[in-house]
Amino acid sequence: MKFRFFCFTSHLLISFVIALLTIFVVFWVWYPSPLDKALGVADIFLLLLCIDVIIGPLLTLIVAKQGKKTLKMDLSIIGALQIAALSYGLYIVAQGRPVWLVYDNNRFEVVQAYEAVTNPQSSRGDFPLSLTGPIWGAVIEPVPATVARRDAFYQAAFLQKYELVANKSGSNAMPIEVLKRFNDADKVEQEASKYPTANSYIPMIGKQKPMVVFVDKTTGEVIAIVDLAPW
Known part of the structure; x- marks a missing residue:
């Protein structure tokens, strides 16, 4: 039993480390916040990742038995299936980035x-x-x-x-105050306070959820993408 638990915890730890690296790539590189919400990637990907991380170690717990002749082959097959599932999930997510x-x-x-x-x-x-x-x-x-x-x-x-x-887009941008018509006023104030140089916004269209881009009206410089409804 100790051997099975050792194999299980080792596999779980390795899977967890890989999962953290994967989450970093997806949510900090490919889908920097809040674009993950704009495109609706978070729920589906995290569900797939959790299933992949949990099932692999559980299968190891089931098949691991000290002295088993086919243990290396069994673990190799489990690992290969787990990597294949993760790779497929990453491919789908990468296509939607x-x-x-x-x-x-x-x-x-x-x-x-x-x-x-x-x-x-x-x-x-x-x-x-x-x-x-x-x-x-x-x-x-x-x-x-x-x-x-x-x-x-x-x-x-x-x-x-x-x-x-940029100059043209800035001149056409709308005042941040307009956002209070479509969002909670306190939330708008809270978001605006994070970006003191932002004084206007431009709508952004995402597949899952529209958002706004804070800009400097004078220069059109992009300040930040913010999770607020543009209309």
Whole structure:
């Protein structure tokens, strides 16, 4: 029994360390807060991760028996299945990660990896499918007549760096006070107090939940993404 418990705790500890590293990559690199909420990744991924972390060690507890001839093979199979399940989960999450935050028509659109269109021959090269966090951009003006405006924001060929339109976007941004119409006033004040240089906002559209981007109205500089309803 001691041997089984040792195998179980060892496997659980290893799984826990891997889970922590995975959580760091997903929630601090791929989906920096609060984009995880905007895209609804947290609940599904954490559920899959918990199942993967728990089931593997439990299977080890069941099969572990000192002196068992097939123990190494059994543990190898369990480990391989656990790694395969985790890899598949990470692949799905990676496909949905936000790669571009694109300004267009007085709002930001969150573009996820699976829907982003890159074309090395026509792209400016500033919008790769980044694995280190989303890139801020804007739709070029004018959009070619052959391209529907609603299709431009997820195609790298029609994007430019956000800095090039920052002044324009800042001038069109709305006062933070407007947010009190759609959110609890105390919460708006609390969030605004965290960013003293922010004096206006631009809506951001996420698949799961819309949010706001605090900006400096004079320069259009992005200050922070905030979990508040824009309307």
